[in-house]
Amino acid sequence: MSERSDQSSGKPTLALVGATGAVGTVMREIISNRVDVYGEIRLVASARSAGKVLPVRGEDVVVQALTAEVFDGVDIAIFDVPDEVSAEWVPIAAGRGAIVIDKSGTFRMNPEVPLVVPEVNPGDARNRPLGIIATPNCTTLSMMAAMGALHAEYGLRELVVASYQAVSGAGVAGPARLYDEVEALAGDRTVGQAAGDVRKVLQNKLGDVESPFPAPIAFNVVPWAGSLKDDGWASEEIKLRNESRKILGIPDLKVSATCVRVPVVTTHSLAVHATFEREITVADAHRVLEAAPTVVLMDDPGSGVYPMPIDVVGTDPTYVGRIRQALDFPNTLDLFVCGDNLRKGAALNAAEIAELIAAEFAGAVA
Amino acid sequence: MSERSDQSSGKPTLALVGATGAVGTVMREIISNRVDVYGEIRLVASARSAGKVLPVRGEDVVVQALTAEVFDGVDIAIFDVPDEVSAEWVPIAAGRGAIVIDKSGTFRMNPEVPLVVPEVNPGDARNRPLGIIATPNCTTLSMMAAMGALHAEYGLRELVVASYQAVSGAGVAGPARLYDEVEALAGDRTVGQAAGDVRKVLQNKLGDVESPFPAPIAFNVVPWAGSLKDDGWASEEIKLRNESRKILGIPDLKVSATCVRVPVVTTHSLAVHATFEREITVADAHRVLEAAPTVVLMDDPGSGVYPMPIDVVGTDPTYVGRIRQALDFPNTLDLFVCGDNLRKGAALNAAEIAELIAAEFAGAVA
Numbered sequence: 001m002s003e004r005s006d007q008s009s010g011k012p013t014l015a016l017v018g019a020t021g022a023v024g025t026v027m028r029e030i031i032s033n034r035v036d037v038y039g040e041i042r043l044v045a046s047a048r049s050a051g052k053v054l055p056v057r058g059e060d061v062v063v064q065a066l067t068a069e070v071f072d073g074v075d076i077a078i079f080d081v082p083d084e085v086s087a088e089w090v091p092i093a094a095g096r097g098a099i100v101i102d103k104s105g106t107f108r109m110n111p112e113v114p115l116v117v118p119e120v121n122p123g124d125a126r127n128r129p130l131g132i133i134a135t136p137n138c139t140t141l142s143m144m145a146a147m148g149a150l151h152a153e154y155g156l157r158e159l160v161v162a163s164y165q166a167v168s169g170a171g172v173a174g175p176a177r178l179y180d181e182v183e184a185l186a187g188d189r190t191v192g193q194a195a196g197d198v199r200k201v202l203q204n205k206l207g208d209v210e211s212p213f214p215a216p217i218a219f220n221v222v223p224w225a226g227s228l229k230d231d232g233w234a235s236e237e238i239k240l241r242n243e244s245r246k247i248l249g250i251p252d253l254k255v256s257a258t259c260v261r262v263p264v265v266t267t268h269s270l271a272v273h274a275t276f277e278r279e280i281t282v283a284d285a286h287r288v289l290e291a292a293p294t295v296v297l298m299d300d301p302g303s304g305v306y307p308m309p310i311d312v313v314g315t316d317p318t319y320v321g322r323i324r325q326a327l328d329f330p331n332t333l334d335l336f337v338c339g340d341n342l343r344k345g346a347a348l349n350a351a352e353i354a355e356l357i358a359a360e361f362a363g364a365v366a
Numbered sequence: 367m368s369e370r371s372d373q374s375s376g377k378p379t380l381a382l383v384g385a386t387g388a389v390g391t392v393m394r395e396i397i398s399n400r401v402d403v404y405g406e407i408r409l410v411a412s413a414r415s416a417g418k419v420l421p422v423r424g425e426d427v428v429v430q431a432l433t434a435e436v437f438d439g440v441d442i443a444i445f446d447v448p449d450e451v452s453a454e455w456v457p458i459a460a461g462r463g464a465i466v467i468d469k470s471g472t473f474r475m476n477p478e479v480p481l482v483v484p485e486v487n488p489g490d491a492r493n494r495p496l497g498i499i500a501t502p503n504c505t506t507l508s509m510m511a512a513m514g515a516l517h518a519e520y521g522l523r524e525l526v527v528a529s530y531q532a533v534s535g536a537g538v539a540g541p542a543r544l545y546d547e548v549e550a551l552a553g554d555r556t557v558g559q560a561a562g563d564v565r566k567v568l569q570n571k572l573g574d575v576e577s578p579f580p581a582p583i584a585f586n587v588v589p590w591a592g593s594l595k596d597d598g599w600a601s602e603e604i605k606l607r608n609e610s611r612k613i614l615g616i617p618d619l620k621v622s623a624t625c626v627r628v629p630v631v632t633t634h635s636l637a638v639h640a641t642f643e644r645e646i647t648v649a650d651a652h653r654v655l656e657a658a659p660t661v662v663l664m665d666d667p668g669s670g671v672y673p674m675p676i677d678v679v680g681t682d683p684t685y686v687g688r689i690r691q692a693l694d695f696p697n698t699l700d701l702f703v704c705g706d707n708l709r710k711g712a713a714l715n716a717a718e719i720a721e722l723i724a725a726e727f728a729g730a731v732a
Contacts, residue, residue: 158694158695162528162624162637164530164587164626175555175558176555182548182551182552183552183553185552186549186551186552186553187549187552189541189545191631192541192631192632192675192676193541193631193679194679194680195676195677195678195679195680196676196677197676199676199677215670215674215676216676219629219630219631219675219676220674220675220676221530221635221674221675223635223672223673223674223687223688223702224670224672228667231648231690231691232648232665232667232688232690233690233693234667241693241694253694254695255693256639256693256694256695256700258528258637258688258700258702260530260635260637260702262530262628263628263629264558264587265557265558265559265585266558269587269589271528271589271624271626271637273622282597299598301598301600302594304580304581304590306589306590308581308586308587308588309558309586310561310562310563310564310565310582310585311561311562311565312561313558313560313561314559314560314561315561322589323598324597324598324603325597327599327621327622328524328607328619328620328621328622329524329620329622332622334622334623334624336589336624336626
């Protein structure tokens with residue numbers, strides 16, 4: 001593939017598609033702060049955003065409109081766009097020779113597309129017959145580095161998961177809505193104490209401004225994420241099951257998930273009940289997770305040490321705490337995981353995959 | 367027992383101990399709005415609150431200080447006070463002849479004290495050798511009416527629970543703290559996006575004002591409720607296990623719970639993964655729950671119908687929705703339950719027990 005790189009240095013040209021979105025913004029920041037393995041970096045967005053000037057890697061870059069030609073000479077393209085945009089444009093970019101890392105749900109379960117978490121299954125990234133690599137849903141990703149490390153030693157068999165998902169998982173409109181609602185409700189020290197009163201205040205103050213959520217999110221939790229699938233399941237819950245199975249390489253992994261949105265700006269949390277093939281103690285889990293790259297153990301509840309969104313947001317690792325041996329279930333741990341859904345849950349994972357690919361270019365030159 | 371009642375009508379004298387607290391306030395309101403089965407009602411609180419005048423049943427009642435004598439002539443005493451106050455005073459009240467309904471954790475697991483949810487095990491209330499009846503922890507209570515109904519037909523075997531607990535579960539200081547934090551953070555449309563920024567703003571604006579929570583709760587979720595028990599478990603998680611077993615009469619019920627506080631004023635929510643002895647479908651669960659007294663089914667996610675705190679708060683039932691047949695676990699449902707932790711989760715359950723006892727008085731007279 002090195003023949004595609006414009007750089008004699010072996011540094012690949014990178015395109016960021018969806019550079020102006022919630023994840024795209026974090027992606028530019030992450031790429032600017034990690035080891036620089038790229039030649040040219042192109043920023044690509046919808047025609048609406050074309051012409052904007054945005055910083056990446058300390059340079060001001062003019063955003064280009066999404067066209068087929070924008071991928072000419074591109075070695076690696078990271079897509080963070082809605083599913084239907086990926087469905088149309090990812091094959092076009094791949095057809096022009098770019099290796100595409102796609103954040104959308106479109107290709108994740110395609111058997112010819114690897115679904116990659118570099119800490120768990122980096123080797124899968126090399127087997128990409130379509131030139132496309134998918135990166136998982138942010139809720140799944142928030143726990144994968146930790147669960148992958150435990151699986152490697154103890155053999156994961158079952159997962160029962162309840163999520164506490166941040167509003168930024170719904171894109172830039174999510175935090176905007178939460179801030180709007182909090183401003184509208186602040187100062188009223190009785191609100192949230194009678195059925196429907198939060199809805200009334202928001203209706204009065206925000207009117208019919210559209211929300212990305214199906215219900216008020218301030219002073220509330222909303223047990224719904226995604227679209228309706230068969231038999232009452234939400235798409236986010238099905239994704240967590242299917243994607244966990246594919247990433248971990250456990251086709252018969254038993255999974256039940258309930259996905260719930262909470263009034264947190266950024267960082268997804270998960271309560272995980274995990275059953276393994278082999279006996280596992282809290283000490284075993286501590287040993288494995290302390291050694292796992294990109295995982296941080298925060299597990300001393302007697303001293304108030306456990307992961308929480310406000311302490312995790314803006315940082316890269318997966319944080320794990322509240323690890324307990326289940327009292328009534330053999331070979332089972334209960335634990336609590338937090339990960340920044342825009343970083344490890346999205347942009348960081350894509351950047352890490354891009355670096356795996358960039359290393360192939362460097363290797364080809366060397 | 368009718369000889370203790372001052373009323374020839376057979377209406378027992380009731381004492382509310384802890385009448386000024388979060389639950390006590392709701393208790394006075396609930397008793398005022400239900401069928402009036404009591405003779406005299408005495409309000410009792412700490413010496414600090416004695417002399418206050420508070421309304422109950424449309425009358426202004428002067429709060430009396432907690433003394434042994436205050437229980438003379440009392441037939442039923444409902445205690446909502448801290449564990450250590452119950453430990454000291456419940457036996458004194460029972461010793462003076464009152465039947466005590468205690469909301470604290472002190473007596474719940476005492477084999478001589480029944481732990482009662484009227485929808486589930488009303489008969490247990492008659493077997494009270496110490497004259498004491500305990501009412502469960504609010505988190506356990508939030509799901510008991512629903513789980514009890516399902517257990518009665520399908521035989522519950524296992525529960526994996528993750529909670530979304532409201533701040534009022536920590537008493538009146540809980541909502542006060544959440545309102546304080548929301549006011550301090552409102553208007554800042556970047557807060558919650560960098561590690562520790564919420565802590566900094568609150569430190570600047572609220573200083574060292576004491577919080578009932580171990581960490582900021584606005585824009586956060588805190589995976590901790592109660593005190594540290596063996597092996598990293600929180601007391602609230604252990605209570606949910608032990609109390610569910612006792613109420614449902616399933617000594618070997620398998621339970622794992624993770625308790626998490628969320629920025630909701632009032633109403634606890636639970637994501638429940640429940641395994642039964644017999645095969646159970648979503649239609650089966652709908653049929654059982656639609657018929658269950660005090661349970662409301664809200665389960666049409668395609669139309670945005672599922673239980674949420676802002677719609678449940680201030681009402682009596684247990685609401686159940688998001689019922690799904692587990693895809694990988696036999697005889698298992700995943701579901702979401704909401705209940706007002708001050709009403710069904712506390713005051714209402716105690717009031718319902720008091721009514722069971724009052725009916726004994728009425729029966730004895732009749």
